[in-house]
Amino acid sequence: MIQLTTFYVQDTLFGINILQVKEINNQMKYTPVPDSADYIKGLFNLRGQIITIFDLAKRLGREDTMIGDKTRNLILKTDQETTLIREQFDIPEIGNDAVGFIIDKIGDVIEIDEEMIQSAPANVGDISKEFIKGVFELKDELLIILNVNEAIKI
Amino acid sequence: MLNENKKNDNELNLENQNETIRVNLNLLDELMVYAGELVLARNQLMRLTTDLIKQIPGLSSVLQDVNLTTSILQEKIMNTRMQPISMVFSKFPRLVRDLQLKTNKKIRFDTSGNDVNLDKSVIENLYNPLAILVYYLINYDLESSQDRIKQGKDETAHITLKAYHEGGKVNVDINSDGLGLNPKIIIKKAIENGIISENESHRLSKKETINLLFTNDFFTFNAKLEEGDKEVSLQEARIILEKIGGTVNLDSETGKSTYINIKLPLTLVIIPSIIITVNKLNFAIPQVSLQEIVRIRKDDPEQKIENVNGAPVLRLRNKLLPILYLWKVLNMKEPKAFDDTTRILVLRHDDNEFGLVVDEIFDHEEIVVKTIPNFFKDTLCYSGTTIMGDGSVALILDVNGLSKKGKLNFVGLKEQVTVEESEEKIQQDIQNLLLFENDKDQFFALNLDLIKRIEKVNTKDIDKVGQKEYIEHEGKSLTVIRLENFLPISAPADEQENLYVIIPKAVENPIGIITRKIVDSISVNIKIDTESIISRGLIGSSLIDDKLVLFPDIYELIELAEPEKMQLYKIKNEKRRKMLLVEDTPFFRSLEKNYFESAGYDVEIAIDGMDGYKKAMSKDYDIFVVDLVMPRMDGYQFIENIRKNDKFKNIPALALTTLTSEESKEKAFKAGFNAYEIKLHKEKLISVIKNLLNTQGRTE
Numbered sequence: 068m069i070q071l072t073t074f075y076v077q078d079t080l081f082g083i084n085i086l087q088v089k090e091i092n093n094q095m096k097y098t099p100v101p102d103s104a105d106y107i108k109g110l111f112n113l114r115g116q117i118i119t120i121f122d123l124a125k126r127l128g129r130e131d132t133m134i135g136d137k138t139r140n141l142i143l144k145t146d147q148e149t150t151l152i153r154e155q156f157d158i159p160e161i162g163n164d165a166v167g168f169i170i171d172k173i174g175d176v177i178e179i180d181e182e183m184i185q186s187a188p189a190n191v192g193d194i195s196k197e198f199i200k201g202v203f204e205l206k207d208e209l210l211i212i213l214n215v216n217e218a219i220k221i
Numbered sequence: 222m223l224n225e226n227k228k229n230d231n232e233l234n235l236e237n238q239n240e241t242i243r244v245n246l247n248l249l250d251e252l253m254v255y256a257g258e259l260v261l262a263r264n265q266l267m268r269l270t271t272d273l274i275k276q277i278p279g280l281s282s283v284l285q286d287v288n289l290t291t292s293i294l295q296e297k298i299m300n301t302r303m304q305p306i307s308m309v310f311s312k313f314p315r316l317v318r319d320l321q322l323k324t325n326k327k328i329r330f331d332t333s334g335n336d337v338n339l340d341k342s343v344i345e346n347l348y349n350p351l352a353i354l355v356y357y358l359i360n361y362d363l364e365s366s367q368d369r370i371k372q373g374k375d376e377t378a379h380i381t382l383k384a385y386h387e388g389g390k391v392n393v394d395i396n397s398d399g400l401g402l403n404p405k406i407i408i409k410k411a412i413e414n415g416i417i418s419e420n421e422s423h424r425l426s427k428k429e430t431i432n433l434l435f436t437n438d439f440f441t442f443n444a445k446l447e448e449g450d451k452e453v454s455l456q457e458a459r460i461i462l463e464k465i466g467g468t469v470n471l472d473s474e475t476g477k478s479t480y481i482n483i484k485l486p487l488t489l490v491i492i493p494s495i496i497i498t499v500n501k502l503n504f505a506i507p508q509v510s511l512q513e514i515v516r517i518r519k520d521d522p523e524q525k526i527e528n529v530n531g532a533p534v535l536r537l538r539n540k541l542l543p544i545l546y547l548w549k550v551l552n553m554k555e556p557k558a559f560d561d562t563t564r565i566l567v568l569r570h571d572d573n574e575f576g577l578v579v580d581e582i583f584d585h586e587e588i589v590v591k592t593i594p595n596f597f598k599d600t601l602c603y604s605g606t607t608i609m610g611d612g613s614v615a616l617i618l619d620v621n622g623l624s625k626k627g628k629l630n631f632v633g634l635k636e637q638v639t640v641e642e643s644e645e646k647i648q649q650d651i652q653n654l655l656l657f658e659n660d661k662d663q664f665f666a667l668n669l670d671l672i673k674r675i676e677k678v679n680t681k682d683i684d685k686v687g688q689k690e691y692i693e694h695e696g697k698s699l700t701v702i703r704l705e706n707f708l709p710i711s712a713p714a715d716e717q718e719n720l721y722v723i724i725p726k727a728v729e730n731p732i733g734i735i736t737r738k739i740v741d742s743i744s745v746n747i748k749i750d751t752e753s754i755i756s757r758g759l760i761g762s763s764l765i766d767d768k769l770v771l772f773p774d775i776y777e778l779i780e781l782a783e784p785e786k787m788q789l790y791k792i793k794n795e796k797r798r799k800m801l802l803v804e805d806t807p808f809f810r811s812l813e814k815n816y817f818e819s820a821g822y823d824v825e826i827a828i829d830g831m832d833g834y835k836k837a838m839s840k841d842y843d844i845f846v847v848d849l850v851m852p853r854m855d856g857y858q859f860i861e862n863i864r865k866n867d868k869f870k871n872i873p874a875l876a877l878t879t880l881t882s883e884e885s886k887e888k889a890f891k892a893g894f895n896a897y898e899i900k901l902h903k904e905k906l907i908s909v910i911k912n913l914l915n916t917q918g919r920t921e
Binding site for chain 1: 254
């Protein structure tokens with residue numbers, strides 16, 4: 068069994084291994100980085116650590132995320148922070164720069180059977196294959212397990 | 222190897238052998254981060270509680286305690302990363318001993334400044350470059366004992382390694398009294414190796430020539446470094462030093478000595494910077510790159526950003542400074558001007574200077590450098606990130622990257638640098654020229670030093686009165702001339718709408734020279750041929766890039782055009798007064814020098830009272846302008862010493878200060894100053910100096 072943190076980018080439901088998530092917050096004051104990729108929202112200071120925030124919607128080819136009441140930052144653990152658990156729980160290496168995603172709404176934490184995860188079809192709606200690590204059919208919607216490495220690729 | 226080092230350290234630190242423990246560096250780094258966070262929290266706390274101080278008795282003193290303790294804590298944690306330079310120096314006696322045996326040369330080796338502290342990351346990278354330099358000196362600079370005796374030198378050669386603080390940096394000097402360097406041989410070898418061309422070689426000053434040793438793989442040899450024997454070059458030493466934020470300079474007296482100066486930052490973690498904004502976004506720029514700040518008011522007739530070959534430049538004293546707009550380099554939207562001042566940071570990288578236009582310039586701040594995430598490496602523009610006082614993130618700009626990204630071309634705009642160097646260059650016939658075209662393929666050149674500015678005018682703006690033509694310039698009418706009316710050349714075939722007017726410098730009532738096209742500004746080594754083409758108003762001609770270029774003689778042209786105005790120019794030139802400016806702060810120094818030079822004084826600079834005193838003793842000056850607070854000898858002492866000498870009794874002296882108290886004013890007059898002025902009041906300063914010189918002239 069595997070625990071996933073789920074979240075919405077507009078009305079698409081995504082999931083990430085909960086062990087890879089460092090924290091979720093609503094600090095929306097970013098320092099934009101001029102002349103960088105347009106899907107990078109900016110930087111912010113999390114207790115002395117500089118976090119690069121990616122606009123996931125934009126990265127997936129949609130419009131910029133509009134900041135509202137439910138908008139959150141989902142911050143991931145760096146390789147350094149996952150050193151001890153990476154192998155055991157099959158967590159991908161993402162580098163040592165702290166990153167996070169700006170997302171529209173946080174969902175529930177769900178527990179699923181890894182066996183039930185299906186490999187990515189050609190694409191899911193407007194989301195192309197490389198961003199999809201797998202899909203899982205919930206009762207009334209489809210959960211896309213995000214390929215984090217692709218999402219933070221420059 | 223490790224044990225040996227340890228033993229050496231112990232030898233040196235016997236007197237202050239405190240108890241020590243090993244601490245993981247990561248832990249120290251984390252402590253630094255948290256101390257930084259504590260500082261931010263403290264700042265917020267102070268802000269939030271200002272209103273409560275009156276209501277809660279005792280709060281104020283508690284807050285002060287928190288404030289102070291936080292600062293001390295941060296400083297102490299910072300200090301844990303500092304290590305004495307003796308950790309590096311202590312390895313050298315052994316190295317020198319080994320080399321002494323190998324080369325059979327007698328060497329005395331001294332170190333000093335062993336207790337100078339540097340950041341661990343700097344210390345760790347210092348051994349190799351220093352070792353390369355010492356290897357070089359012993360193997361190639363020092364003569365054999367026999368040769369030394371023949372030359373009348375002491376049989377034992379002397380090498381010193383000296384560390385000291387200067388100007389917020391740690392300096393390491395390496396001196397040796399060996400052969401020194403011969404610029405001629407270096408040039409010959411550089412040309413042979415294809416590092417420079419024959420043509421380029423004429424443009425180099427002695428110092429530039431010597432420092433060629435640090436370029437390319439000019440000179441390779443074997444040296445034993447930390448990782449063992451290796452083929453190295455002096456360039457390698459320079460590269461490592463630059464990586465740790467340092468610079469290296471070589472100088473030499475041929476036949477006598479070699480002198481290497483290395484400047485290192487105290488720490489790489491905390492750097493002094495200046496905070497600027499564009500579109501309300503904060504950026505930090507390392508102070509080391511900042512030369513000066515120039516503010517230009519919109520209606521300032523003296524200074525403005527001009528276009529040369531479609532690229533913006535600023536005429537700053539004798540230089541053409543290429544200009545970059547930060548918003549453009551960073552692909553941001555154009556900022557709205559919020560006042561009528563353009564703010565320009567003059568930045569320097571290697572030997573190239575450029576101006577960076579920004580919106581706002583804030584204070585100097587010591588910032589803690591954090592690495593730049595890999596996602597932004599491609600943009601070239603950023604070298605790091607930092608956290609500001611309010612907790613927000615700011616990007617640190619990479620000066621080198623900006624100039625690369627802005628595609629600055631420095632070749633045509635090579636500066637004319639300091640007086641000494643330019644004198645040297647005049648002898649070599651290096652000229653900085655403005656190349657312009659009056660008609661197609663009809664080229665002219667003027668020395669940039671003679672040019673005040675270049676105006677773009679429309680044909681419609683040129684008024685014709687009788688034979689003469691005028692344009693409106695700075696609210697006055699300016700006589701303009703066309704070269705074809707005075708020189709044996711053909712007039713342009715057709716009339717062009719947009720023309721340029723070149724306005725020469727150092728003329729009381731200037732005239733403008735009309736031309737059709739500004740081609741380039743170039744720095745070339747030329748010989749002017751004064752025989753092939755002879756005419757009044759012409760110095761001569763020369764071939765530049767296979768084109769025939771004519772050199773007009775501005776002053777003869779003025780004489781031809783307006784004979785009565787020539788008189789004035791000559792008088793003004795003779796009356797230039799000599800000023801000794803004694804000022805220790807580089808920022809004020811360049812600013813004040815600029816003021817006074819623009820007001821027509823010959824300004825010589827002294828960097829403190831002592832330097833000023835020496836200069837005053839050896840030369841004649843018409844006026845002294847002196848900063849009060851300075852190291853070594855302050856302004857009061859300076860003037861007291863000066864006034865002791867009868868020769869200087871009547872030379873006017875102005876005290877420049879930021880101190881406004883009556884007390885210091887009184888003290889200044891008592892010490893022997895004739896006037897006392899606050900820095901930075903340009904107009905006031907200039908009028909006071911003018912008065913001083915006038916009254917003093919009468920009493921004499």
